[in-house]
Amino acid sequence: MSEFHIYNSYTRQKERFESLTPGHAGLYVCGPTVSGESHLGHARPYVTFDVVQRYLKHLGYRVRYVRNITDAGHFEEEGRDAVDKVNEKAKLEKLEPMEMVHKYTSMFHKGMAMFNCDEPSIEPTATGHIVEQISMIETIIEKGFAYEVNGSVYFDVPKYAAAYPYGKLSGRVLEDQLETTRELDGQEEKRNKADFALWKKAPPEHIMRWKSPWGEGFPGWHIECSAMASKYLGETFDIHGGGMDLQFPHHESEIAQSTIAHGHPPVRYWMHNNMITINGKKMGKSYNNVIKLSELFSGHHPLLAQPYHPMVVRFYILQTHYRSTLDFSNEALQGSEKAFRRLWEAYEVLQNLAHAGNADAADKDLDAKVVAWCHECADFMNDDLNTAKVIANLFEMAPVINGMKGGQVSGNALSAATFALVKDTFSTYLVDILGMQPLQVQQTDKLDKVLSLLIDIRKDAKKRKDFATSDLIRNQLAASGVLLKDEKDGSVSYTME
RNA sequence: GGUCGGAUGGCCGAGUGGCUAGGCUCAGCUCUGCAAAAGCUGCUACAGCGGUUCGAAUCCGCUUUCGACCUCCA
Structure with missing residues (x-):
């Protein structure tokens, strides 16, 4: 529409x-x-x-x-x-x-x-x-x-x-x-x-x-x-x-x-x-089955297997059309958490991705598909706010974005204009309209320096094939909620839970 | 009891006549010191029974079943 x-x-x-x-x-x-x-x-x-x-x-x-x-x-x-x-x-x-x-x-x-x-x-x-x-x-x-x-x-x-x-x-x-x-x-x-x-x-x-x-x-x-x-x-x-x-x-x-x-x-x-249900019943005071927001975010509730970040909940809500009932389950929320992490990471990858600058798309079929996915987002929103379909289209583009970074999709597959359109579509729909934000808190410079130091030490250990040390650093950091990732180009990135 | 709305693959969930929605899970593969991530491939469902149609998850009827509202409730 x-x-x-x-x-x-x-x-x-x-x-x-x-x-x-x-x-x-x-x-x-x-x-x-x-x-x-x-x-x-x-x-x-x-x-x-x-x-x-x-x-x-x-x-x-x-x-x-x-x-x-x-x-x-x-x-x-x-x-x-x-x-x-x-x-x-x-x-x-x-x-x-x-x-x-x-x-x-x-x-x-x-x-x-x-x-x-x-x-x-x-x-x-x-x-x-x-x-x-x-x-x-x-x-x-x-x-x-x-x-x-x-x-x-x-x-x-x-x-x-x-x-x-x-x-x-x-x-x-x-x-x-x-x-x-x-x-x-x-x-x-x-x-x-x-x-x-x-x-x-x-x-x-x-x-x-x-x-x-x-x-x-x-x-x-x-x-x-x-x-x-x-x-x-x-x-x-x-x-x-x-x-x-x-x-x-x-x-x-x-x-x-x-x-x-x-x-x-x-x-x-x-x-x-429509209502949010839990085990098929409406969540409401009269049913005695409510999960308060503070419980949801802390995980302190008998029905909760873990805490859920507000952005995960928001994403979960928007993955369903607003006029459908939405049933609560840990499985569903956990699925949304994983899904959102992947989509947001694709968005971040996109931010840092450089385009080859070619005016014509090397892969015309892919380029046409991507353009269609982007344009459809407006149609979906216009059709009674179909946020579920908007999200589905953004997911369609995630492999393209990740592929451009990982080398599975060549850097000139899309035209410069299409690449710009993708960037615009993500920031417009994911951020401005759906109102999504990152799960991670911005790290402080000091913490970043400390982690850089550890990453450098680990790199050095890896060079010496001292995998015991490199794995120790990675595992210990993981236990503290900092996940290291060895990128294909030899660099190392980290994410925090 | 009345009114209204649902029943979709292991799970969540789009979709009002013909085209693989999407996500999560699972399995295999590629990459990798290992891992994670990422990519590729596979798993192809529409409660049941009739009907309309060249063709139905999608329209009509019936059945089963779940829910919402009828009371404060988002």
């Missing part, structure tokens, strides 16, 4: 992306609830939409990327008491709510940085936008689609559904929702079971509470995203992203609220990433 196409969850088909304001693109992604540490499952949407954002920039758009921090408002409905989720956890940990929110927000930011996710342009917090949320609720009440009961405000879903396509996004029928047998808090207050809360009255023990026209309380489940998205991206904006599990009720409610408040639907393209 020669233009960017996105699978729109709302229409259930691929559509050509066309931004509302030429040259600009607005992207909103549902961010984390900072009442706990992020886990592997959370990494998927943030990596996915980081690539979306990077690709839009690559296409020349100026992107405003908004990702919220939910630091209040969502409440759990366990048992009879509706409690603010943030509030409850804070009590357990004997932390001030803001203290805990800060802690997990900070951890989240560190995790995102390790994944090399670009920071959003705006990262609004729910607690910082209570005024906007109240104002939006007032508008909905004025328009007659919400009602107040006992200090709480509910959205009138059946009334909305009579005039608008409620349930279209999530493929739901309102009648089914009305038959819910589950006992929910505040159910007796609602006019209809399908109604959802816009504002909840705070019980006395609730710490997080704000004054409102309806008394002291806190915002309902979904209003924060609608209020903040419209504030920073406009009443209609281009892309709204998030996990598939948010389609209902979260995103469906967002559409309903915004449609009433603003008179039209809020989002032009809905994008939903």
Whole structure:
């Protein structure tokens, strides 16, 4: 595809992306609830939409990327008491709510940085936008689609559904929702079971509470995203992203609220990433099968055979299409680690490779293939972000690059222009768009000098056929995580684990 | 129960009518003092049963089976 196409969850088909304001693109992604540490499952949407954002920039758009921090408002409905989720956890940990929110927000930011996710342009917090949320609720009440009961405000879903396509996004029928047998808090207050809360009255023990026209309380489940998205991206904006599990009720409610408040639907393209599963089951708090990011990076978890570098995880995620489920296993992660090491090394080899300078390709067939592989990368990205195929094409070129270094492919096989195209394709796609970084930390000069010394001693030993010494140096260094490699030309390189 | 989406080689995972996806593993070879790396070669699958078609992993139907959502969830 020669233009960017996105699978729109709302229409259930691929559509050509066309931004509302030429040259600009607005992207909103549902961010984390900072009442706990992020886990592997959370990494998927943030990596996915980081690539979306990077690709839009690559296409020349100026992107405003908004990702919220939910630091209040969502409440759990366990048992009879509706409690603010943030509030409850804070009590357990004997932390001030803001203290805990800060802690997990900070951890989240560190995790995102390790994944090399670009920071959003705006990262609004729910607690910082209570005024906007109240104002939006007032508008909905004025328009007659919400009602107040006992200090709480509910959205009138059946009334909305009579005039608008409620349930279209999530493929739901309102009648089914009305038959819910589950006992929910505040159910007796609602006019209809399908109604959802816009504002909840705070019980006395609730710490997080704000004054409102309806008394002291806190915002309902979904209003924060609608209020903040419209504030920073406009009443209609281009892309709204998030996990598939948010389609209902979260995103469906967002559409309903915004449609009433603003008179039209809020989002032009809905994008939903699929879940990460573990042993075939979704990774989620309710399944008790989560692997937290810190556990993933340290390897301290019963299900982990080893630690995994954030870049390995990122690569693993991008090797699969974002709308497919991705099953976790040590075997798969280990495979990705090896694969990524090989691909990145090919990229590094490419950086240091000199081309013969010939204008015409000596191997026309190979040259044509390589050119096609490079050009296809754009088509794959344009076809609903097929990062898996982009990576596959980069792998196709790895043997060519390594072969040019090792002598299996002659230095003039490709034309100078094609060689430059390969270099550009790798840095553009692997680094800029997929956002990959090296696994190794940059060595310090001092360490480099020490290693050079050891390498020289070993070279000398090899000359004297003193293999006992040369192998001792190599093996001891390997035990310390420094791997020596004898190159074909007699030089020695090293990599660090 | 309702709605939706899957079932691809030892493993992971692309792919909506015809062309070897790719990665990892494994085996053999080349190179190498040995090793590692790299290169080459091999392993050719689409849950089952019908149907449409010159031709189906890909379209249709049925069966089996797994999962997601319907409740906070990325």
